[in-house]
Amino acid sequence: MRKFMWLCLFMMLPVFFFHVQLRAEKFDPEKFLPTKNLYSDQELQKRFYNMSFRPFERDDLAFSMLVQKDWKDIPIKVPKKQLEQESASLIPLAKVMAPKGKRGIASIAVRYIKVPFEVKLSDWVDYYLKGNGLQPLLRRSGTFNGRRVEEVLWRSMQEGKTYLARMTLSRHGARLFIIVCSALETSFRQYARIFSAAAISFAVKNKATSEFAEPMKIYAGKRAPVLRFHYPASWTAKEPEGLPKGKSGVDISLRRKLAGGKARTLAFLHIKGISKTLNRSPDEIMEGIKKDFMDAGIKLQGPMDHTEITKRFSGGAMRAKRWSVLIAGEAGELAVAVFARHDGPIAMGLLVPSFKSGPLAWMAGYRELEIAARDLLAGSIAEKGRKPSEALINTDPKRLVNRTMYQLAKAVKSGNFTEFHEGFTMVLKKKITPQNLADNFRSFVEKKIDLTVIKGLDPVFENDPRIKPDQPLKLSGKYYASLMTVMFDLTYEPENSEWRLSDISIRTGPPEPPPGKKLKIPPRRELTKLTNTTMIDLAEAISKNDFTNMYNNISKLWQKQTSKEGLADTFSSFVENEVDLTVINGKKPTFDKTARIEEGKLLLEGHYQTRKMKIFFALKYWMDADAWKLVGIRVWTKR
Structure with a gap:
């Protein structure tokens, strides 16, 4: 089901955070959700496995994350019926637990769910929190190693005990992967760095090839002002008839087939482009969009907070309003936004069920509002019908x-x-x-x-x-x-x-040989020359107690990691005991093992037989500028 791998890193990977919400002094993010100065490279190698998981023998669910070596892997069992309904509930993939001890129970669990529509990650988190009655103590969004995440910290009661739980969510294609790290509140901070290591290092095996969860289409209008934007393939587009000169428009809708062949509209986006030559004010345009919906039988009930729209867009001139409405007697909402563009305003009217009555349709509608607005305003697709640059x-x-x-x-x-x-x-x-x-x-x-x-x-x-x-x-x-x-x-x-x-x-x-570059073991004559050069350099350095020349001849890679003083310290016992290695002059080494190349390094092991002693060596070389250069050495003698 899974395999274990040693982790070897030069450093923890970069973490970007864009904003933090609900920050209270008691719940400082760096104390409960730390990201800075977690572990040194040596600590990572000593304490953690980079554990690979392949749940249910499926590559599309495979992932890896850092897990402390003494944590126990807990077997996961999921009914076949639950696996067949990926969109119905969170499906457990893996769980590891800390050793039992004074600090109480702590665990890291990974789950996933398949989202049937294109939705925004933060909207889904809102839905999850509200649906489970959870009050976040901390919430933030950002990026872990190129993967956009939402994080939440909350408190819960279990069997009379108070727990804190950290939830880290990221979307990969149509699936949301969720890492839940929990511990008793009294000991949560003692596990916080371990939890962060798992959350930050998490990586799916099969990376999504698109930023979107669904296959996308491109609407490309021909009328001016030109409308051009992405929309999910599950939506349909239809151009309204009878538009006057100076206006363009399109309606896109998300529909679901019902029993009996009928279809129901789950979300509806009405988009218009208005030429600046018409001199229409944003308020006039907004009233016009609202009238379009009222003429279609939508009944306004009352105003709603328009920040649900404006919080999704940064910068740029825009006007927005939002109302609760009745859609064929059912609760819904209408969101209208007017954006400024170089060739004239762009107006968008979104009709969706209320969040309570149709959360997925609500999320899908607002997500498409964002996608279309981004494309229409930011030029992420070529505007004015031009061919791509x-x-x-x-x-x-x-x-x-x-x-x-x-x-x-x-x-x-x-x-x-x-x-x-x-x-x-x-x-x-x-x-x-x-x-x-x-x-x-x-x-x-x-x-x-x-x-x-x-x-x-x-x-x-x-x-x-x-x-x-x-x-x-x-x-x-x-x-x-x-x-x-x-x-x-x-x-x-x-x-x-x-x-x-x-x-x-x-x-x-660490350095690696480039793919396709086949390193060849040199002929025996060259191996002998390489060994003699290294060993004579060492012999003279010990004799003179000056390692300058030897340092100058080692690989640049090793020079970055040591100094001539470091070399002198390594062989200080040879200097102090006046071990004379110059006795190897004129002698050929005997290779005790066949020369080999491992991980891009040439390895040589053998000895010199002299009258007074046997001098053993183990040498490592790295290809540096098309020449083998010393990157590691071990020498010992036996009389």
């Missing part, structure tokens, strides 16, 4: 990634992220500042991670890039530098006929 189509993905990574390397080196911030989409710029970026990449700056090692290299992509100018461009891969491997997950979106960064995750790891 040739500059977007003809983009060289390698050059695009190189430009981003060089700018990031410069920002990390200087500590100034202002210029790097300029390459972001307008939406992301409004969510995070250059200082936020500096905070998120602080570990890179403090550890002096030198990303300039990638200069002169081309990225190697996980998959062949597919550029579609009306969709986000996701590029993932690695740079195989001699000093480290740099891994990236970058998402770009089209904005003003150029690709701009909308999501980023960067990690570093």
